[in-house]
Amino acid sequence: MDKYVIKGGCRLTGEVNISGAKNAAVAILPAVILSDSPCRIENIPDISDVKTLTYILKEMGARVEYLDLHTVEIDPRPIMTDIVSAEIARRIRASYYFIGALLGRCRNAVVPLPGGCNFGVRPIDQHLKGFVALGCDYSLDNGMISVSAKNDLHGANIYLDVVTVGATMNIMLAAVKARGLTVIENAAREPHIVDLANFLNTMGADIRGAGTDTIKIHGVQRLRGVTYSIIPDQIEAGTYMVAAAATGGDVVVKNVTPKHLESISAKLVEMGVTIEEGDDTVRVLCERPLRKCNVKTMPHPGFPTDMQPQITTLLSVAKGTSMVNESVWENNRFKYVDELRRMGAQITVDGKVAIVEGADRLKGAPVRALDLRAGAAMVIAGLVAEGTTQVEDVQYIERGYENIVEKLVELGADIYRMEEPERTLDKIG
Numbered sequence: 001m002d003k004y005v006i007k008g009g010c011r012l013t014g015e016v017n018i019s020g021a022k023n024a025a026v027a028i029l030p031a032v033i034l035s036d037s038p039c040r041i042e043n044i045p046d047i048s049d050v051k052t053l054t055y056i057l058k059e060m061g062a063r064v065e066y067l068d069l070h071t072v073e074i075d076p077r078p079i080m081t082d083i084v085s086a087e088i089a090r091r092i093r094a095s096y097y098f099i100g101a102l103l104g105r106c107r108n109a110v111v112p113l114p115g116g117c118n119f120g121v122r123p124i125d126q127h128l129k130g131f132v133a134l135g136c137d138y139s140l141d142n143g144m145i146s147v148s149a150k151n152d153l154h155g156a157n158i159y160l161d162v163v164t165v166g167a168t169m170n171i172m173l174a175a176v177k178a179r180g181l182t183v184i185e186n187a188a189r190e191p192h193i194v195d196l197a198n199f200l201n202t203m204g205a206d207i208r209g210a211g212t213d214t215i216k217i218h219g220v221q222r223l224r225g226v227t228y229s230i231i232p233d234q235i236e237a238g239t240y241m242v243a244a245a246a247t248g249g250d251v252v253v254k255n256v257t258p259k260h261l262e263s264i265s266a267k268l269v270e271m272g273v274t275i276e277e278g279d280d281t282v283r284v285l286c287e288r289p290l291r292k293c294n295v296k297t298m299p300h301p302g303f304p305t306d307m308q309p310q311i312t313t314l315l316s317v318a319k320g321t322s323m324v325n326e327s328v329w330e331n332n333r334f335k336y337v338d339e340l341r342r343m344g345a346q347i348t349v350d351g352k353v354a355i356v357e358g359a360d361r362l363k364g365a366p367v368r369a370l371d372l373r374a375g376a377a378m379v380i381a382g383l384v385a386e387g388t389t390q391v392e393d394v395q396y397i398e399r400g401y402e403n404i405v406e407k408l409v410e411l412g413a414d415i416y417r418m419e420e421p422e423r424t425l426d427k428i429g
């Protein structure tokens, strides 16, 4: 139950370095088991989801060695199992990439049903539809999903009924060593999909079209170990951009791919923020008051759903009435709005739409991080609010943000992390 204590009102200024992308790293780490020799992964973010995945890899038998904080070498050759037994795998979403990767490696996978942020139902029917098309059967027993190729994995045409990041990547992982050609239609186009395809292609795969809605994968027999550097985190960068805007700051966000940030920059510009793009930087300059604007989350290249809580928080201190439409997830992704209201935000939620009446100010309060991005939104709210905000349950935030407290302090924020001894019933009683 550790918390962040934030004294609001400090203007963020200076430079912040963005870490490697969580949602690329969490697919690339399981993908390493497809290799027949060691891989070196650079720019790996130091976040708890990555620690969970390296723990799972070790438990499966892989040799995992950190060369420094952001470089890990993984030798998958000692892995002798097709089962992910680690209890911890249930906590994160990305453990489901072991299904595709194990199918590619040994045609069989037994993996716990995944966890991740709780947005209500998070089905995996499209993943399973893809595996079946590639020649697999599956069954569910005691929270474990077993998938195996009946004869051999073979290429197939797969049309995804919804644009899904997870199914696109998982099918890619299974198809990369299947016999023949796999075509994924209506594929997701997020930057992490391109990054996973680039990683696999560097290993010797034949994947074309990643980043478009049709991905073609010619199966190959073997993939070899490589050194690969993960792309910068689009959502971490967007979060600091919004934090800079919220505090009327002047921040250079470094080590980014500006192209990946266009949908976020466009909305900030609409709100009156100045954005200056460099080769691998964006400078965010803002003088309040901010203007209202409407936002609809969409698959890439639309506005990312993983930035929805942060932009809603920013709109809660802009002038006028804005509408935020969540079109990727259910309205469960608005649960954090109750926490923002405790700080004085005037937001009503009607199904998948939040109506945000800009308030003059927010007021510090004790609030909870209900999930990763909701937690980031609470931090942004705390930075703008009058007085002190305590954000509880920061373990969710630390799933995906490396050193968030240190990075914000460096920018001039008044924030620290308070460790709280676990309050068990016997201690309280």
Ligand SMILES: CC(=O)N[C@H]1[C@@H](OP(=O)(O)OP(=O)(O)OC[C@H]2O[C@@H](n3ccc(=O)[nH]c3=O)[C@H](O)[C@@H]2O)O[C@H](CO)[C@@H](O)[C@@H]1O
Pocket: 023, 026, 093, 094, 121, 122, 123, 124, 125, 126, 127, 128, 162, 163, 164, 165, 166, 167, 188, 305, 306, 328, 329, 330
């Ligand atoms: C680890 C990771 O990369 N997580 C990201 C990934 O989650 P994740 O991969 O779980 O999200 P998806 O892109 O798969 O989900 C998008 C939509 O498709 C639906 N769906 C998905 C799969 C399926 O088999 N059937 C189905 O109906 C979901 O309910 C949701 O409405 O993409 C989401 C959408 O950008 C992000 O919010 C998450 O941060």
Ligand SMILES: C=C(OP(=O)(O)O)C(=O)O
Pocket: 022, 023, 092, 093, 094, 115, 116, 117, 118, 306, 372, 373, 400
């Ligand atoms: C929802 C997210 O992650 P996950 O899918 O891992 O829960 C996220 O990164 O915002």
